Amino acid sequence: MQKKMKIHIKYTLLTLLLMTAGTAISFLLFSYQSFNTGNIALIYILMLILIVWFTEGYFYWIFAATIAVICINYLFTYPFRELNFTLSGYPVSFLFMFTILSISSAAVKSIKRQGQILKEREVALAAAEKEKMRANLLRAISHDLRTPLTSIIGASYSYLENEDSLDADSRRDLVSHINEDSNWLLHMVENLLSVTRIGSEGTSITTSSEPVEEVLSEAVSRVRKRLPDLKINVRVPENFLMVPMDAILIEQVIINLVENAAIHGGGSRPIECHIEDSDNCVIFRVRDYGNGIPEAKLETIFDGTSYSSDQSDGHRGMGIGLSICKTIITAHKGTIEAINHTDGAEFYFTLPKEEEHST
Amino acid sequence: MKLTALIIEDEKNICDFISTTLSAQDYKTVTAYSGTEGLSLFTSIQPDIVLLDLGLPDLDGIQLIKKVREWSSTPIIVISARTQEKDKVLALDTGADDYIVKPFGSRELFARMRTALRHSNRLNTTSALYNRPYHAGDLTIDFERHLVTLRGKEIHLTQVEFKIVALLARNSGKVMTYDAIMSEIWGPYTDTNNRILRVNMANIRRKMEENPGEPVYIMTEIGIGYRMLEDDTSC
Numbered sequence: 001m002q003k004k005m006k007i008h009i010k011y012t013l014l015t016l017l018l019m020t021a022g023t024a025i026s027f028l029l030f031s032y033q034s035f036n037t038g039n040i041a042l043i044y045i046l047m048l049i050l051i052v053w054f055t056e057g058y059f060y061w062i063f064a065a066t067i068a069v070i071c072i073n074y075l076f077t078y079p080f081r082e083l084n085f086t087l088s089g090y091p092v093s094f095l096f097m098f099t100i101l102s103i104s105s106a107a108v109k110s111i112k113r114q115g116q117i118l119k120e121r122e123v124a125l126a127a128a129e130k131e132k133m134r135a136n137l138l139r140a141i142s143h144d145l146r147t148p149l150t151s152i153i154g155a156s157y158s159y160l161e162n163e164d165s166l167d168a169d170s171r172r173d174l175v176s177h178i179n180e181d182s183n184w185l186l187h188m189v190e191n192l193l194s195v196t197r198i199g200s201e202g203t204s205i206t207t208s209s210e211p212v213e214e215v216l217s218e219a220v221s222r223v224r225k226r227l228p229d230l231k232i233n234v235r236v237p238e239n240f241l242m243v244p245m246d247a248i249l250i251e252q253v254i255i256n257l258v259e260n261a262a263i264h265g266g267g268s269r270p271i272e273c274h275i276e277d278s279d280n281c282v283i284f285r286v287r288d289y290g291n292g293i294p295e296a297k298l299e300t301i302f303d304g305t306s307y308s309s310d311q312s313d314g315h316r317g318m319g320i321g322l323s324i325c326k327t328i329i330t331a332h333k334g335t336i337e338a339i340n341h342t343d344g345a346e347f348y349f350t351l352p353k354e355e356e357h358s359t
Numbered sequence: 360m361k362l363t364a365l366i367i368e369d370e371k372n373i374c375d376f377i378s379t380t381l382s383a384q385d386y387k388t389v390t391a392y393s394g395t396e397g398l399s400l401f402t403s404i405q406p407d408i409v410l411l412d413l414g415l416p417d418l419d420g421i422q423l424i425k426k427v428r429e430w431s432s433t434p435i436i437v438i439s440a441r442t443q444e445k446d447k448v449l450a451l452d453t454g455a456d457d458y459i460v461k462p463f464g465s466r467e468l469f470a471r472m473r474t475a476l477r478h479s480n481r482l483n484t485t486s487a488l489y490n491r492p493y494h495a496g497d498l499t500i501d502f503e504r505h506l507v508t509l510r511g512k513e514i515h516l517t518q519v520e521f522k523i524v525a526l527l528a529r530n531s532g533k534v535m536t537y538d539a540i541m542s543e544i545w546g547p548y549t550d551t552n553n554r555i556l557r558v559n560m561a562n563i564r565r566k567m568e569e570n571p572g573e574p575v576y577i578m579t580e581i582g583i584g585y586r587m588l589e590d591d592t593s594c
Contacts, residue, residue, distance in 0.1 A: 238565075
């Protein structure tokens, strides 16, 4: 309600301003040289069209047009300072003025409406796209969650059912499967949780300056906890580097990339993991000496679309992990890429350095 | 003598799991499913250690720590989710001894509990024990002689670096928040930016660790602080 009031006040003021301006201009021109009344009418029409353009509704321009007609009659036509509508031709010119104004008002209105429709259509399209992405992600997540859950439920069920008939080894097997799968589930959930730290717009994260070496080493030590046999070489730059980031999220990205390399890379040589200092950004690299990434997948590897096609090969959840990495890095205004070397794959991402003026 | 652990946690399944594992390790356990229940049990049974879940339905975990700390120095270990760094830091700065992140293994839990108990005992013993040198792996720190040696070779640290290392070593195994370290080394009114601490730590690691990228002695807890490898001689 308040907002509406404000708009009305704004339009009224605008109308009055434009009319005053029109009158002032006309008056100036009229007093300097004997200016044609027709030209004065044109000035008013210009002002009126501006009013039509900048305000909404019929009220303002009808109001303004009435004022214009009165002003022209009173100020600029003989007899001056007197209202006289009986002069020949007058009613016709006023009629024309009103017709021009109503046509242009209708035109302006339709232009405005078309613009609005276009805008609305764009918003609807973006929303549909988002909805589609969300649905895809949800489908992929449910699939990825269901697989380990099925295994956990199955294993625990058979343990409870056949506790006495199972020998110690197979009991141990069942429980260790449950343990493995629940760890996997945890990993998934942590990934998903990290996405909730990014605002719905995909850009709003709260960053603080963190030493890159600490984030890297913490991430690697977390992977080590889950994969004790991990072979990895970690190198940090000699100089001390701090970069603004959400450390928990960047840690998640490194964990995903290192785990990815360890589980899917399939190389026998240790994974290389290092940080490079560049002019205006810091580059994190995770390189493995394994089979590389299939060329066909290289293009879409961060899209999160690859998971639907490779459900059969058991590389579960890889797509989601990488698309989450992409989301996180994009939110940090960095870039993430995957490339193939002749002897393995490399993932790297960049984070922009802090600007000079920030603390 | 059996040690008594009070578990304050509203999830019954988790309570049961902790209680079972602790009982197997010869602890006596008492469980409370709410903050108020936990507080009244704390006063009546006087446990040796408290495990406290931060997300309680009725009472804020921080409030509970404050109330307990008014009159007791019983070690409190906070159980929290991974994403709540701010809560963890607040809990630690309020007086909690350490924290453990859900989900955790029993080995990790015991390690934390042992450390917390050891530090609380240390407060009651003579300072001779407190000043005994720190040993872990190849690292030795002689507090009295201001000497840090790695595999018998002396490491030259600056005054501030030594202060930081000594502080962490005296609290080895326990997490120290950035704020706690800052106020201990630079005084309580230093500014809130902990960059100076992070820079010093980077230098310490370059002197002390074989590979600063994979530190062995001083670990980072992102968003919280630092934790030094537990003293060998104490376990």
